Amino acid sequence: MDKFVIKGPCKVRGQVLISGSKNSALPILASTLLFDETVTLENLPQVRDIDTMLNLLKSLGKIVQFSKNKKIVKISNSKRPKYFASYSIVKTMRAGILVLGPLVAKYQKSISSFPGGCILNGNSGRPIDLHLSTLKKLGMKYEIKNGYIHASSKGKLKGRSIKFPTISVGASQQLIISSVLATGKSLLSGLATEPEVKDLTNFLKKAGAKIKWVGKRTCRIIGVEKLKGIRYSVMGDRIETGTFCVAATLTKGRLLIKNFDPKLIQTELKILKKVGAKIKESKNQILIQGPKKIKNIKNIVTKEYEGFPTDLQPIFMVLLCKADGISTISEKIFKGRFMHVMELQRLGAKIFVKNAKALIYGDPNFGIGAEVMSSDLRASAALVLAGITSKGVTTISRIYHLERGYEQFEQKLRKIGVNIKRVSG
Ligand code: EPZ
Numbered sequence: 001m002d003k004f005v006i007k008g009p010c011k012v013r014g015q016v017l018i019s020g021s022k023n024s025a026l027p028i029l030a031s032t033l034l035f036d037e038t039v040t041l042e043n044l045p046q047v048r049d050i051d052t053m054l055n056l057l058k059s060l061g062k063i064v065q066f067s068k069n070k071k072i073v074k075i076s077n078s079k080r081p082k083y084f085a086s087y088s089i090v091k092t093m094r095a096g097i098l099v100l101g102p103l104v105a106k107y108q109k110s111i112s113s114f115p116g117g118c119i120l121n122g123n124s125g126r127p128i129d130l131h132l133s134t135l136k137k138l139g140m141k142y143e144i145k146n147g148y149i150h151a152s153s154k155g156k157l158k159g160r161s162i163k164f165p166t167i168s169v170g171a172s173q174q175l176i177i178s179s180v181l182a183t184g185k186s187l188l189s190g191l192a193t194e195p196e197v198k199d200l201t202n203f204l205k206k207a208g209a210k211i212k213w214v215g216k217r218t219c220r221i222i223g224v225e226k227l228k229g230i231r232y233s234v235m236g237d238r239i240e241t242g243t244f245c246v247a248a249t250l251t252k253g254r255l256l257i258k259n260f261d262p263k264l265i266q267t268e269l270k271i272l273k274k275v276g277a278k279i280k281e282s283k284n285q286i287l288i289q290g291p292k293k294i295k296n297i298k299n300i301v302t303k304e305y306e307g308f309p310t311d312l313q314p315i316f317m318v319l320l321c322k323a324d325g326i327s328t329i330s331e332k333i334f335k336g337r338f339m340h341v342m343e344l345q346r347l348g349a350k351i352f353v354k355n356a357k358a359l360i361y362g363d364p365n366f367g368i369g370a371e372v373m374s375s376d377l378r379a380s381a382a383l384v385l386a387g388i389t390s391k392g393v394t395t396i397s398r399i400y401h402l403e404r405g406y407e408q409f410e411q412k413l414r415k416i417g418v419n420i421k422r423v424s425g
Pocket of ligand 1: 023024026094095125126127128129130131132167168169170171192309310311333334335377378405
């Protein structure tokens with residue numbers, strides 16, 4: 001298993017190009033199951049979760065063809081669609097559950113494994129009850145046997161008025177995708193409004209779906225017979241953008257971050273300004289300069305969009321380890337998402353967690369290199385940033401977590417001045 005070895009402290013300088021969003025590409029890819037015609041996607045990030053989703057689509061009978069530079073992918077139908085989403089593929093990725101709805105919507109049947117994904121909630125796991133209960137309202141019947149969801153519907157799914165009891169990004173995407181070919185009208189309310197959900201509705205609309213956002217969290221969908229093959233470019237990755245913004249702020253660095261619309265991360269940029277970063281926003285790019293001294297900040301709370309994203313919680317925690325004073329972060333989405341805390345403590349962080357709230361005793365001299373271990377995707381990125389700011393050598397193991405969602409992370413970091421190398425074993 002590969003490890004990263006980072007010699008710090010390093011200062012980041014230069015330019016970085018943001019990749020396509022993994023969390024936007026995954027539901028868009030799942031929704032290609034609804035199509036008869038070919039879909040061409042641009043700006044897909046080359047990361048492991050995307051490979052997994054493409055393998056899943058192939059196992060369901062789709063034909064996947066890459067352009068020479070691997071930047072464009074065409075997804076078309078083979079003559080033999082399949083309905084079995086196997087454990088061996090779906091176990092590694094939460095978004096595997098997103099094929100369930102489109103399979104039932106298109107073919108009226110599916111046998112899908114329970115999904116895997118990052119462990120973010122300790123023993124509470126990551127339930128799929130909202131996916132199942134809302135699909136049931138559209139007319140899907142299911143039974144759970146041997147770890148598989150055996151689902152079917154009598155004829156097409158039927159449009160309904162459905163209100164989500166709590167907000168879920170994945171279940172919102174699942175239901176939107178599944179309503180597009182349903183008969184009649186659906187009114188879906190209580191939806192997540194993350195930019196990745198909007199990117200999905202933009203994609204489906206371009207393909208002929210009749211979707212209209214009629215309220216902040218409400219969509220009206222009128223079922224159509226079929227979707228037309230289109231070419232679409234996936235949005236930039238806001239979590240990768242946030243990660244590089246923190247890298248600059250943390251290291252007193254200066255970065256020009258390209259290929260991302262700053263309007264989509266206003267909450268994050270506001271916090272970075274509060275801790276002292278100087279930020280210049282322009283069309284599709286952000287210029288960010290880290291401060292001499294990072295100010296502490298109280299009461300960061302993770303929330304649904306447009307609130308502060310849970311995926312950046314571990315990454316901002318590293319920044320606050322280096323702040324001048326005490327900061328707090330409350331985790332409201334995944335209450336157990338604190339696996340990185342123990343590892344940051346190995347580097348000298350003083351963090352105490354109680355009732356899903358972290359109290360961070362910042363120290364401008366934070367960070368002495370140590371051996372640490374990744375526990376999940378975003379925690380891995382947080383440990384890399386901590387290694388970059390720490391004195392001496394930090395070795396990070398289990399970096400396969402990171403490869404699920406950051407395209408060419410080490411290459412991009414090396415280009416902006418980080419002393420990072422990959423070693424095997
Ligand atoms: C998406 O996960 C993202 N994953 C996550 O990013 C992200 O952390 C999360 O949204 C929140 O923003 C992808 O887009 C592939 P949720 P998702 O359903 O859809 C509870 C990353 O690092 N819930 O919005 O799984 C759930 O337990 C990943 O890139 C139910 O109770 O998140 C959580 O507390 C990690 N029942 C809350 O809702 C359900 O059926 C929000 O989860 C579904 C969710």
